[in-house]
Amino acid sequence: MNTLRETWIVFHRAMRLTLRNPMWAFLMLSQPLLYLFLFGPLLKPITAQISQGATTNAYQVFIPGLIVQLGMFGAMFVGFGLIAEYRAGVIEADRVTPASRMALMAGRVLRDVVVLVVQTLVLLIAAIPLGLRAPWGGVLLSLVIVALLGATFASLSYSVALITKSEDALAPLLNGIAMPLLLLSGILLPMQIGPTWLQRLSDISPLKHVVNGVRALFRGDIDNSSSLWGLFWVVLLTVVGLAVGARTFRKESA
């Protein structure tokens, strides 16, 4: 109970700081918006082919990838903010309070998730005039998936930030992880259109299954195996991510 209250206090503080400078959250959104407007139209003529006849709506294929990308990249770099807080002594000041260590992380992660969900909604609304059509249930479930994905990457990012305590180490590390994840996830184009070896390689990445799951949800296939696998993977990732993050926040060197 106390942990929840403390999580709320930490969330409230973090959210207030984000809202003081909303430009950041907006800039984060500009990348997926650019993809939406400048890359999306290219997919239109080949949608039927790349989705293997499952849909002719380009945005049903493309938007799921974009929101997963947003969930990943939007949350992945939150560690930089934490390093700034660490340098200012805020983390140390937080840790001398009796507050639960879990709450110190969870409050910040919750802020990141809220920002992410708002960004995702903006992206979805922007895609409607372009021709996005998808069932409500599928979109709602997809929002949950994006939120969980955001929580995962935010926790991991905080964890790495607290361990390295250096922007110089964090930047190449995150980029080194983000690039292969992005390329093997089928976010930009479905992996199914690639050669077999590339498909097998991408099978290793849980993110590919998440993207496929969200695509199935956007087509309205809520109980199909793709969407269930996607949900399974995102829940597993979240559990692992939060556990790693909580462990780091509990550790004394953090």
Added chain:
Amino acid sequence: MMIEARGLVRTFKTKRGPVQAVQGVDLDVADGEIVGFLGPNGAGKTTTMRMLATLITPTAGSATVAGCDLAKDPVGVRRRIGYVPQSGSTLPEAIAGDEVVDHARLYGVPKAKAAADGQRLLDELDLTGLWRRQCKTLSGGQRRRLDIVMGLIHDPRLIFLDEPTTGLDPQARANLWQHIRGLRDRGATIFLTTHYLDEADALCDRILVIDHGKIVASGTPDALKQQVSGDAVRLSLADAAHAPAVSKIVQELDGAVEVESDGDVVGFRIPRGGSVLPGLLRQIDAQGIELNGVEVHRPTLDDVFLTMTGRSLRDEDTPVETEEAVA
């Protein structure tokens, strides 16, 4: 006893093998005392303080802090202590009042009480009117006092101050000292680290000198200073030819030691140099000798350290890295 520590040891693992930052520290701090932890960078001051504040776990040893066992009840310790870290405790972009209130709420203080207490503490620490200001717009001294407000907001009985005045200008330092004395007058116990002897001297009832992770001396500031041979005085003469005559006058002074002349400068050590000086200057003047300048230096940590360990502090400035290393 507010703090009772026995055999505290802390070993850090570094790339070059384990480093014992604190090697068996025993210390007692009584209720209502101001105790200063004096030592060079890397001596183990901050590490010891961080152990007592529950931020790192001792490798060995035990302690009772503010009535709670450090190992068994760290949350109890956290509730009862205030800790003002060296690094500060507020985000530059945040609003001062918001940081104070949120910090208090993590101690379970209700919002309205936190705001009222925060405003009162701001007034007490001469920060009136800065409640709505962004932290980065405050001066160094104001920011440091805001850190102290953060550390005091839950009304702790024991306050840890880690290098409270490092980086402040002399005026801000003197001002902060006054506030720290004020805290003691309100009944708080204060444990601070410093590497300035004058600070320990001005503030502390008792000083613990730490070097290489061990306490090498402890006592009142006066007792420690008695171990140093006094203030360093340097007389610059207008004419180097008068140096022998001046040296002779100095040597006759009560308590003057280490009398040396180098060209047109005569230097020596003497207890309470400032009060000896007027008489000395009259004597020199009476012999018709002209001076270009006079300098008096109070004993520094260097001097205390040199006396206690036989080594100069400056050679011992080990990198702070050992304190930062991942455990």
